[in-house]
Amino acid sequence: MIVAIDGPSGTGKSSTSKAVAARLGLSYLDTGAQYRAMTWWMLANGVDVQDPAAVADASGKPVVTSGTDPLHPQISVDGTDVSGPIRSQEVTAAVSAVSAVPEVRARMVDFQRRTAAAAPAGIVVEGRDIGTTVLPAATVKIFLTASAEVRAARRSGELNGAVSVAATREALIRRDAADSGRTTSPLAKADDAVEVDTSELTLDEVVDRIVALVEQRRAAVR
Numbered sequence: 001m002i003v004a005i006d007g008p009s010g011t012g013k014s015s016t017s018k019a020v021a022a023r024l025g026l027s028y029l030d031t032g033a034q035y036r037a038m039t040w041w042m043l044a045n046g047v048d049v050q051d052p053a054a055v056a057d058a059s060g061k062p063v064v065t066s067g068t069d070p071l072h073p074q075i076s077v078d079g080t081d082v083s084g085p086i087r088s089q090e091v092t093a094a095v096s097a098v099s100a101v102p103e104v105r106a107r108m109v110d111f112q113r114r115t116a117a118a119a120p121a122g123i124v125v126e127g128r129d130i131g132t133t134v135l136p137a138a139t140v141k142i143f144l145t146a147s148a149e150v151r152a153a154r155r156s157g158e159l160n161g162a163v164s165v166a167a168t169r170e171a172l173i174r175r176d177a178a179d180s181g182r183t184t185s186p187l188a189k190a191d192d193a194v195e196v197d198t199s200e201l202t203l204d205e206v207v208d209r210i211v212a213l214v215e216q217r218r219a220a221v222r
């Protein structure tokens, strides 16, 4: 059972994916956290993140590891837990440039496929290109959306309003454009993905909807 959950920032991918995996007894993988971890390492080691050749050259150096327990997600680089630092504004501002570099993506995608293949009962994998590129044979594909206003309000709320909703909205729109416009596996809905607009739904409603889709699919293949 492979569940692919893609969509832009703030649509609820992480919260939803963790809850769906926990409810169904599946593993969980946050691929965005992996691109953030790679970006954190580039910044910490003085790599010019706007220089794709420099990023490509350095991309084999850090060892990024992800935990797959939805109740205790973990992300580390060279054995150091980076779950806090990868959420900084500095990393958020640089992650689209780093994740657009094909060498970075090739390493991450390989790791993501091996992680999915090794999951004992199945896995929920969240990202931008899971249904289109990483795991195109996923059993269930979901594409989450929400209005830019709702997404910005959610993200600004997480920062206790330290960054205004308007500034957050602008930053989200810029990142969506970069992630959708890059050449190598851009953010996109797979043709066979089910689109769920979360703007007017509670987290529980989104989770219930996806769990129901997975259970339907399980019953159909039995």
Ligand SMILES: Nc1ncnc2c1ncn2[C@@H]1O[C@H](COP(=O)(O)OP(=O)(O)O)[C@@H](O)[C@H]1O
Binding pocket: 007, 008, 009, 010, 011, 012, 013, 014, 015, 016, 154, 155, 158, 198, 201, 202, 203, 204, 206
């Ligand atoms: N359906 C929802 N309704 C309201 N808030 C939500 C919903 N889904 C997620 N959130 C909140 O929005 C924020 C962003 O969610 P997150 O799961 O991190 O999104 P993503 O992984 O797509 O960026 C979090 O603070 C989360 O608690």
Ligand SMILES: Nc1ccn([C@H]2C[C@H](O)[C@@H](COP(=O)(O)OP(=O)(O)O)O2)c(=O)n1
Binding pocket: 008, 009, 010, 031, 032, 033, 035, 036, 095, 096, 099, 100, 126, 127, 128, 129, 130, 175, 179
């Ligand atoms: N499968 C993926 C996942 C994320 N990325 C890139 C593009 C995103 O802007 C960044 C960060 O992703 P993340 O899911 O952590 O972002 P949000 O939490 O939604 O803000 O990583 C990617 O290129 N491919």
